[in-house]
Amino acid sequence: MKNAVKMQIVGALVLLGAAWWMAGCKPAPELTQAQALAMIQAKYDQTPAAPIDITVGDRGMQQGVSAKYWFETKRYPNGYWGDFTLTPDGKKALKLVSGGDVIQWRPENPADRHFSVVVETLVANHLKARDVGQIESVGDSRIAPFTEDVNLNGVPDALQNIAHNPGNKLSSLRQATFVLVNGAWSLQSIE
Numbered sequence: 001m002k003n004a005v006k007m008q009i010v011g012a013l014v015l016l017g018a019a020w021w022m023a024g025c026k027p028a029p030e031l032t033q034a035q036a037l038a039m040i041q042a043k044y045d046q047t048p049a050a051p052i053d054i055t056v057g058d059r060g061m062q063q064g065v066s067a068k069y070w071f072e073t074k075r076y077p078n079g080y081w082g083d084f085t086l087t088p089d090g091k092k093a094l095k096l097v098s099g100g101d102v103i104q105w106r107p108e109n110p111a112d113r114h115f116s117v118v119v120e121t122l123v124a125n126h127l128k129a130r131d132v133g134q135i136e137s138v139g140d141s142r143i144a145p146f147t148e149d150v151n152l153n154g155v156p157d158a159l160q161n162i163a164h165n166p167g168n169k170l171s172s173l174r175q176a177t178f179v180l181v182n183g184a185w186s187l188q189s190i191e
């Protein structure tokens with residue numbers, strides 16, 4: 001008789017424990033691509049706006065002269081080095097990352113098309129996220145690939161044209177990690 005009572009108590013405890021365990025094992029809510037994109041963009045929008053670095057190569061130098069952002073102030077005896085001074089219009093659109101207002105153009109030889117300088121827009125923008133890919137489960141987290149774009153809104157057209165030249169990276173493939181926080185998905189990191 002004592003064994004039967006013990007077995008009933010143990011059975012009741014097992015059922016009670018299983019019920020508690022089942023109640024605690026709710027499936028994670030779905031994370032959609034639209035939700036992931038909204039969280040990523042919200043993170044970008046909360047981050048302080050930043051100017052954009054633009055690499056200016058040989059073609060960009062020519063475009064900058066045509067746009068009246070800079071003009072040649074000195075040509076060196078070798079015929080391919082030069083100093084270019086920012087114009088008032090140039091100073092309104094950009095600044096030199098190296099400082100000052102003179103671009104020191106110093107390619108290695110006349111055929112050197114790899115020499116470049118870096119300028120920074122005066123317009124500050126937030127990055128933009130788009131094209132969230134297939135969301136994958138990794139343990140308790142979710143991983144989503146997406147495309148991150150440099151936002152050129154408000155940047156003068158001539159400077160945007162220079163930014164589209166080779167050497168500038170205006171889009172990057174990134175990855176976001178999401179975790180459950182109090183039963184809802186939250187953006188943990190962007191890599």
